[in-house]
Amino acid sequence: MPAPSLDQECFITDSTGQNHTITLGGPWTQSRLQDTLAIIETQPGRAGHDLCQLVLAALVTQLSTDEALLALFYSRCHNKYVISDPDSSPVESKNWETAQRAMRRHENATKRIRSIQTRAYQVWGSKADGITEAMIQRLFQRITTLAMAEGISKMLHRPKPPTFHSFLLATNNELCTRLSTSRPGQLKTRSLTQGDLTRAYRNFRQTDITQTMLHRIGMDYGSDGLLTDAAAMVKSGERRFTPRSSTPPLSLALSPPSTPSVVIRSSTEARTQIPPRQTAPLPEGDMEIDSEPGDSDTYSEAKDLMDRLRDSDARSTTEDHVDPGHSDARGDSEDHMDTGCSDAHGDSEDHVDTGDSDAHGDSEDHVDTGDSDACRPTEDHVDPGHSDAHSDSEDHMDTGDSDAHSDSEDHMDTGDSDAYSDTDIDADHLDPDYSEHSATRAQPKQKSSSACLCIESGFTPHLLCLLQGKRQPSSDILNADQDQSHDANTTRIKPQLFEKIAGRGTQYWALSPENFCRTHARLLASGIGLRSKPNNQKLFSRLQYIFEHLESLAHIKSDPTCEQWKWFQQAARTPSPTAAHGVFKYPVEMPKPRIDQFAASGMTADEIYTRVIGPPPTAPIADLWDADGSVVIPLFRWLGEKKLLGCTHSADVPCEHTGGLWSMIDLEFDMYEHHRAQGENPAEESVTSMGWLRCMWHGLIQQLIRQDPAYYAFYVLLRPDHAWRLISVPWYSKSTSAGAQTAFRHLDINIPRYLSRGRSANIIQGAVTLSDEDPANCTELLLGMHRQGLLQQWWERVEQRGLSNQNVVHRIASGMWTAADEADFGLTWQRQVCHRGDARISRPELPYGSTGPATQVRRTVLPWFIGIGEDHEQLDTHDAGTWSAVAASHRDLIPAERGTPGFTSVHRGAVPYAFPGAVHLQGLGAISDALVGRRRWTNTSVISELDVLFGADTHAAEVFIQQWRQRAAQAFLAAFQEVQRLEALYYGANSFFRLRGLV
Structure with a gap:
């Protein structure tokens, strides 16, 4: 299942005839998911299953997913929809596994939260104080994460845990602070967050909260004692909780009515008594003065005071935001100051931005001093990894630390803070016996753990x-x-x-x-x-x-x-032309091969045929390719030429090699057959294996074919995109014997993805035949299915028959291709018989298969050439892995992690280690090295060989191919002798070559 598009919509009709639209984009919520699943459950069988897979893919891939949603999805769907659906792709199966793991984690977290809730009632429950189990339960309905619950658990296990009312007051203080403070990155959600709890544990402020503050931020006391959205309470009819008062509000000290006065804190933390006078209304946002409703005289004094402060603005460069909900006898504030100097006793949130640029360079310096030297010694943090202040840089100095007594939430520029780590919840900093005196004691400095x-x-x-x-x-x-x-x-x-x-x-x-x-x-x-x-x-x-x-x-x-x-x-930055050559004195333009400009090169498949085989075929290859979608080229018949081994007569070569390389190739296949593991019933294994030799991944003949530049040239010319950066993805070989069940029909592409976005359209396929075939032992294809529109028309019929699926490889089951289809499309299954040394190359759109059961030995090798992206890492499809991974498999002589069709490469049997008798076939040339990942295609030697192979000089190309074949044959002979030695050495009495008497 591909990751769905965020704007994808599904239009469905339920059993009652009502139309519904399911949109995959946007943030998912619990109610939205429940509504969506309710609609899906009205759909029959396969339709509901497919919709379910789409929603699951959207949940897994979108950034708005949390585990609770995946757990809800899994609990609703895992019984109704088969998770181990044989038609499910690896991605779909992985999505189900992700949802299953999420549900298990969610269940474990829920169980742990419930145990902490029980502990909370044991510690806090008290009839005398009016704390009921229902109140604790409502409180824990707000605890949405395990980290939040663990913080409460740590607090409850202290030798002297705080009371329930003091915990509520400390938490409500932090909610007020967050909602009344405007600063970048500050959360404005009205729900309780982990950051609120963390700061409550750390600061444990016990300042009473007034009705003025609650009215200003639109909050009120919920039934559990925590602040909640006042509008939501009215709508839901939730009962209001009446909190206890801890101490008289310290932010407002009233003198007798005859001489009223207001106590405030200025930037110097001095107490100032100013007689009241009537003035204009208090501008919103300048200052908050706590007063109960009806204290009109006190409020008038506050307004008068604000006017006087504005008149005396010249005496101070600070703009103090006085929050009466957080002040104490020392006068705590949350100051946004340009000077960066906070009082040694103030709970401040200081953000200082000087904005001055460095005098020594074109820099943009952001200096965050936190507290100036006049207030206290600073702990300067200089962010490493940036250039000196004398260079073209943007230097940022951030002390990040607020005063030892301050409640700072400074975002420090270390870049490594984890705002969501439950390790930030430190119960050792809780002060259940909080008092006015303890508020002034020095507390350890900590990084902010506030959420965002x-x-x-x-x-x-x-x-x-x-x-x-x-x-x-x-x-x-x-x-x-x-x-x-x-x-x-x-x-x-x-x-x-x-x-x-x-x-x-x-x-x-x-x-x-x-x-x-x-x-x-x-x-x-x-x-x-x-x-x-x-x-x-x-x-x-x-x-x-x-x-x-x-x-x-x-x-x-x-x-x-x-x-x-x-x-x-x-x-x-991309290096400038003058700096691109780095330590080298002279710049150079990295070359590209001639074939990179395919249209300008004028190269054709017939011309390559002439260069590497001989006279061109009767029918032009391009015409056959366009008409049938498949061609057979006698490309490897040179393997039987004894002269390539340097022989002039049979006495120069051991008798078993008189047939050129063919005798060694047959022996190598026989060796791997000897080492293939047999099941409990070898006869049945011969039938069910379908002839695949799954222990032969890096045989010498496989390596030779993968590195053949002539074979590679045909792939470049026949691919629709003419990509020349290719690599061979290792795959096992085929070696059938009489009686083996070899019949199958399928396509190696996902048809819906191919039709919708052309996925795998460039991955042409092929095989090299190493034995003579006959009509009963050969490949059969629906030649011509690649023609415009035929594949789509046929697939629409398959969908109407209810036989379609989303597999990466489509097995053509009974009923998918019918006699009516043959008549309508004018296509029939045609057998393509190849001889020893022939290479068949086919378009990916062609359904193909094999005859069967086998009546003779039939051996083939599949090279699986696949394109490499501009970054020299990504391949034609993600299913095939990366260039680095494929290159490593060639280097280590092991299977690739993924195969080109999309299967796990060892899906029919594990290969725990490289075969001890496997030997590298190397030294054949630069192009050969690039085809198996030993060199990159940007290597200059590779480019030089490409310009010869695809160059204008036909004779030079012919010589190049002949010399390559000479080297390949000689290297094959030397490597085969090493294979014989190693196989006999490691397997001893079980050695194939020892048992044959060949060593």
């Missing part, structure tokens, strides 16, 4: 690991058929993933300080090479610009005249 919308928006754990610089296999981040956006050997975020994060096109995912905390925004910027040090406004502006101009990203990075070029780190 990055979590609330539903980042998957894989993406969080990526943002935090931790490695994750790319297959865990994106399913097959998606762009692989993460390199397993690096922690860089590639532009494809940046597009997935930033490109939702909705406010929910907009790149803005409200949705991304600074830490994650910087990691996102660093992932695409942007300098991450500018202030928030500039950083988000640049991120948004880059997203809007992703198609020009390469140009921006490579053009020094572009204004945005300097935004990027030096390592991320």
Whole structure:
């Protein structure tokens, strides 16, 4: 199942005739998922199954997924829909496994939360205090994650745990702080978050919260004592909880009515008493003064005080935000200051941005001093990995630490903070005996553990690991058929993933300080090479610009005249022409082969045929290819030429090799047959194996065919895209004997994906026959099915018959191709008989198979040439793995991790180690090395050979092929002798060659 498009919609009709639309895009919620599953459950059989698979794929691949949704999905669907569906692709099966694991983890987490809830009632439950089990239960309905519950558990297990009321008051204080403070990255959700609990454990503020503050932020006390959305309470009719008062509000000290006064805190933390006077109303957002409803005189004093403070603005450069809900006798505040100096006793959240550029270079310096020397010694943090202040850099100095007594939530520019780690919840910093005195005691400095919308928006754990610089296999981040956006050997975020994060096109995912905390925004910027040090406004502006101009990203990075070029780190910029040659004195333009411009080269398959075989065939190859979609070329008949071994008469070569390489090829096949594991019933094994020799992956003849430049040339010319960077994906050989059940018919492509987006259209297929075939032992094909529109028309009929599926390889079952289809399309199964040394090359759209059962020995080798991307890593399809993985399999003489058809390469039997008798066939040439991953196609020797093979000089190309065959034959002979020696050495009495008396 491919990852569904975010804008994909499914239109269905239920049993009552009502129409429904299922949209896969957008954030998934529990109610939305339940509604969707209710609609799906009305669909019959296969239709419901397919819709279920689509929703599962959307849940797994979208960034808005959490485990609770996957658990809900699995619990609703795993009984009704068969998970081990034989038609399911590996990706679909993996999605089901992911959902199953999520459900198990969710069940375990739920069980653990329930046990913590029981412990909470044991500690806090008290009839005298009015704390009932129902209250504890309602409280834990807000505990949405295991990390939140574990924090409460740690607090409850302290020698002297805090009371329930003090816990509620500390938590409500943090909710008020968060909702009343405006700063980048600050969550505005009205639900309880892990960050609220973490700060409550750490600070444990016991300041009473007034009705003015609650009214301002739109919150009220819920039935469990925690603050909740007032509007939601009214709508649901939830009962209001009346909290206990801890101490008189310290933010407001009233004198007798005759001489009222207001106690406030200024930037110097001095107590100021100012007699009241009537003034204009208090502007919203300047200052909050706590007063109960009806305290009109006190409120008038506050308004008067605000006017006086505005008049005395010249005395201070600070703009103090006084939050009466958080002040104590020392006068705590949350100050946004340009000076960076907070009081030694204040609970402050200081963000200082000097914005001064360095005098020694074209730099954009963001200096965050936190606290100035006048207040306390600073702990300066200088972010490594950036250039000196004298260079073209954007240097960022961030002390990040607030005062030892302050409640700071400074986002530190270390880039390694984990805002969601439950290890940030430290019960040792709880103070259940909190008092006015304890509020002024020094507390250990800690990094902020506040949550951000990055979590609330539903980042998957894989993406969080990526943002935090931790490695994750790319297959865990994106399913097959998606762009692989993460390199397993690096922690860089590639532009494809940046597009997935930033490109939702909705406010929910907009790149803005409200949705991304600074830490994650910087990691996102660093992932695409942007300098991450500018202030928030500039950083988000640049991120948004880059997203809007992703198609020009390469140009921006490579053009020094572009204004945005300097935004990027030096390592991320494309080297300028003068710097491209690095340590070398003279620049050089890396060459490309002539065949890179295929149209200009004028090369044809008939011309290659003449160069590597001889006189051209009667019918032009191009005409046969267009008409039938398959051609047979006598390409390897030279394997029987004894002269290539340097022989002039039979006495020069051992008698068993008088047939050229054929005798050695037959012996090698016999050797692997000897070592093939037999089941309990060898006769039955011979029938059920369908003739596949699954222990022969890197035989000498397989290696020779994979490295043949002439065979490679035909693939380049016959591929629709004429790609010349190819690599052979290892696959086992075929060796049938009489009686083997060899009949099958299938296509090696996923037809729906091919029809919708051309997947696998360039992967032409073929096999080399190493034995003479006859009509009873050969390949049969539906020649001509590749013609315009025929495959699609036939598949529509298959769908109407209810026989379609989403498999990566389609087995053509009974009823899929009928006599009516033959009559309508004018196509019949045709047998293509090959002789020893013939190579068959076919289009991927052709259904093909084999006759059977076998009546004689039949041996073939499949090279599976597949294209390599511009990055020299990605292949034609993700199913085949990567260039590095395939090259490693050739190097180690083991199966590739994946096969080109999409199967796991060892899906019919494990290959635990390289066969001890396997030997590398090497030294054949540069093109040969590139075809098995020993060299890259950018190697200059490879390019030189390509220009000879596809060059204008026909004679030079003919000589090149003849010399290659001479080297290949001699190398094969030497390697075969080594195979004999090693097989006899490692297998001793069980050795094939010893038993044959050949060593």
